[in-house]
Amino acid sequence: MTVNLKGFRKNVMGLLAGQLTRLGLQAAYFVVLARMLGTAEYGAFAAALALAALVAPFSSLGANAIMVRNVSRNAAVASAEWLRALGYSVVVGLLLALGVTALTDLIAPPEVSYLTIFQVVIADVIGVKLVELAGMLWQALGRTRALIILPAVINACRLGAATVVMLMAPDIGLENWCTAYLVVTMPIAMAAVLVTTLKLGRAKAGFQLRWSDVREGMLFSIAGSAQNVYNDIDKAMLGRLSSVTSAGLYSAAYRVIDMAYAPIRAVAAAAYPHFFREGERGLYAAMHLTRKIAPLVLGLGALAAVGAFLAAPIAPLLLGADYAEAVDLIRLLALLIVLRAASYLAADTLTGCGRQGFRTLAQVGAALVNVGLNLIIIPTWSVYGAATVTLVCEGLLALVLWSHIWWVLRREKSGRGRRRLTKSRYRRRAGRRTGNRSHEPAEADKNPPLSVSS
Numbered sequence: 214m215t216v217n218l219k220g221f222r223k224n225v226m227g228l229l230a231g232q233l234t235r236l237g238l239q240a241a242y243f244v245v246l247a248r249m250l251g252t253a254e255y256g257a258f259a260a261a262l263a264l265a266a267l268v269a270p271f272s273s274l275g276a277n278a279i280m281v282r283n284v285s286r287n288a289a290v291a292s293a294e295w296l297r298a299l300g301y302s303v304v305v306g307l308l309l310a311l312g313v314t315a316l317t318d319l320i321a322p323p324e325v326s327y328l329t330i331f332q333v334v335i336a337d338v339i340g341v342k343l344v345e346l347a348g349m350l351w352q353a354l355g356r357t358r359a360l361i362i363l364p365a366v367i368n369a370c371r372l373g374a375a376t377v378v379m380l381m382a383p384d385i386g387l388e389n390w391c392t393a394y395l396v397v398t399m400p401i402a403m404a405a406v407l408v409t410t411l412k413l414g415r416a417k418a419g420f421q422l423r424w425s426d427v428r429e430g431m432l433f434s435i436a437g438s439a440q441n442v443y444n445d446i447d448k449a450m451l452g453r454l455s456s457v458t459s460a461g462l463y464s465a466a467y468r469v470i471d472m473a474y475a476p477i478r479a480v481a482a483a484a485y486p487h488f489f490r491e492g493e494r495g496l497y498a499a500m501h502l503t504r505k506i507a508p509l510v511l512g513l514g515a516l517a518a519v520g521a522f523l524a525a526p527i528a529p530l531l532l533g534a535d536y537a538e539a540v541d542l543i544r545l546l547a548l549l550i551v552l553r554a555a556s557y558l559a560a561d562t563l564t565g566c567g568r569q570g571f572r573t574l575a576q577v578g579a580a581l582v583n584v585g586l587n588l589i590i591i592p593t594w595s596v597y598g599a600a601t602v603t604l605v606c607e608g609l610l611a612l613v614l615w616s617h618i619w620w621v622l623r624r625e626k627s628g629r630g631r632r633r634l635t636k637s638r639y640r641r642r643a644g645r646r647t648g649n650r651s652h653e654p655a656e657a658d659k660n661p662p663l664s665v666s667s
Contacts, residue, residue: 218480219306225283230397233475233476234361234365235364235365235368235475236472236475237442238365238368238369238372239368239468239472240370240472241372241374242368242375243465243468243472244531245372245375245376245379246375246604247461247465247532247533247536248379248414248532248533249375249378249379249385249390250387250390250460250600251382251457251461251535252270252457252461252535252536253324253364253456253457253458253461254324254386254387254457254461255461255464255465256322256448256451256452256456256457256458256460256461256462256463256464257322257324257325257452257457257460257461258329258333258387258390258391259448259452259460259461259464260321260322260448260449260451260452260453260457260460261321261325261329261330261333261334261391262333262445262448263445263446263448263449264313264320264321264330264333264334264420264449265313265333265334265338266337266338267438267441267442267445267446267449268309268312268313268334268338268438269337269338269341269342269437269438269441270433270434270435270436270437270438270441271307271309271434271438272301272302272305272306272307272309272338272339272342273301273302273305273342273346273427273430273434274301274303274305274430274431275430275431275433275434275435275437276294276297276298276301276430277298277302277342277345277346277349277433277434278375278430278564279294279298279430279433280295280297280298280346280349280350280353281349281350281352281353281485281489282486282489284350284353284354285353285486285489285490285538286489286490286493288354290357291350291353291354291413292413292414294350295346295350295409295410295413297420298346298350299343299346299406299410301430302339302342302343302346303339303343303643306335306338306339306342307335307339308583309334309338309587310331310334310335310338310339311331313330313334314330314331314334316492317330318559318561319468320403320449320453321449321453322449322452322453322457323458324387324452324599325386325387325446325452327387328391329387329388329391332391332392332394332395333391333394333395335395336391336394336395336398336401337398337400338456339399339402340395340398340399340401340402341367341398341402341415343402343403343405343406344363344364344367344401344402344405345363345364346406347406347409348363348364348405349364350409351409352482352485352486353486363401363405366401367397367398367401368660370397370398370401371394371397371398371568373397374393375390376395376399378390378393409557422474432569432570432573433569433573435553435573435576435577436569436576436577438580439573439577439579439580440576440580440585442580442659443576443579443580443583443603443606443607443610444603444623446580446584446587447463447591447599447602448460448463448464448467448586449585449633450487450584450587450588450591450599451463451591451595451599454587454588454591454592455591455592455596459595459596461594462536462538462539462542463542463596463599463600465536465539466472466528466539466543466546466596466600467527467542468549469521469525469528469539469543470521470543470546470549470550473517473518473520473521473547473550474517474550474553474554476513476517477510477513477514477517477550477553480506480509480510480513481510481557481561481602484502484506484561485561487502488561488562488564488565488566489564489565491565492562492564492565492566492567493566493567495566495625496562496563496566496568496618496621496622496625497622497625498566498612499562499563499565499566500618500622502562502565503562505560505629506558507558510554510557510558511551511554511555511558512553513554514550514553514554514555515551517550517578518547518550519547519549520548521543521544521547521550522543522544522547522581525539525540525541525543525544525547526540528540528543533634534586538596539598541597542597542600545597545600545604546600546603546604548604549603549604549607552604552607552608552611553607554616556607556610556611556613556614559611559614559615559617559618560572560576560614562618563614563617563618568617569619571617572614575610575611575613575614575617578613579607579609579610579613580606582605582606582609583602583603583606586602586605586606587602588598590602638659
């Protein structure tokens with residue numbers, strides 16, 4: 214199967230439009246929330262969000278990634294895969310919320326209460342994940358609209374809630390804001406679940422707890438959690454090892470960088486199912502897709518990094534004078550966009566061709582290095598130490614992943630590897646034989662399913 218580039222570009226443009234809409238809503242929500250809470254309470258809120266992000270990948274035990282893989286390859290299993298992923302997400306998500314809340318005194322800054330943690334974790338680990346799950350399912354089925362609309366709806370509702378609260382009760386306090394955060398999120402999640410379940414109809418197979426799926430899914434969960442560790446653990450650690458004000462400054466700068474990454478996220482979402490389809494035939498096949506999208510991904514990353522660096526002085530004008538120090542942090546973290554783009558290409562290439570185990574191992578290693586360095590550096594260098602550690606770990610991860618791909622390709626080319634699908638054989642299987650310039654793609658390749666993350 215070859216990738217229909219015209220259809221792929223159309224898919225990317227649709228998702229990019231959705232990402233830009235989401236980006237505008239996120240930016241407005243971020244400005245309102247940062248002004249309303251101030252640096253200290255915003256830092257405490259960011260620490261709670263970071264803790265939720267650490268456990269969120271375990272909410273479905275990796276059933277979401279397995280669902281995308283299986284449905285991308287066979288749409289007939291959509292109902293059963295949805296039911297299984299939904300069951301895992303609700304049950305495990307609730308257990309995680311209770312577990313994280315019980316550990317609040319050990320892992321959260323002193324300014325964060327039990328109720329704050331519980332509400333944020335329920336909203337993000339169950340509510341947001343259910344919305345993402347519905348979007349991922351429809352994307353795997355070739356319908357991108359849900360993946361575009363649902364995240365935008367959540368951000369629009371949160372923006373509306375934050376705006377109303379800032380105008381009517383500006384001194385609401387962190388705990389009460391988290392209650393509003395939960396109340397806004399859960400109805401959207403329940404609506405997404407209900408509509409998706411009704412549209413899919415009854416599954417041919419009932420919900421089953423399959424330990425083989427749990428074991429495989431745990432690789433995806435551990436990889437996702439490790440990624441969130443080196444993305445978010447520094448915010449929680451700053452709140453405990455430095456101050457919630459430092460956490461607020463760093464979180465504000467990081468949010469700007471994350472929003473600048475939105476165009477690359479659109480390409481990643483569009484390419485995700487294609488990596489599974491192409492990678493079914495081995496690493497050479499997955500790399501065929503990677504080579505096609507790499508110029509776009511790295512080009513967007515470079516433009517976004519330059520844009521973030523140049524636009525950094527605008528941050529305190531929008532957020533308030535308390536965030537003046539965020540300018541230097543944004544400029545320091547701008548390089549992260551390019552590094553993350555490079556590691557994303559390598560990571561999804563490995564996942565698509567069935568090498569999730571190495572990806573997981575590399576991400577866990579990067580997470581452990583991140584935590585260890587932050588424990589040493591944050592007490593002395595505070596936010597600048599955390600930013601430097603983030604850059605080092607992302608660069609290290611990209612280097613390790615690409616080195617592994619280079620090593621595997623050399624083994625395959627020499628014939629010593631287990632997967633011996635060479636580039637020429639891949640081309641023959643794709644229908645591009647030497648001298649056959651008039652080759653017509655198979656019907657399934659003419660109209661491939663549209664393709665596919667926080």
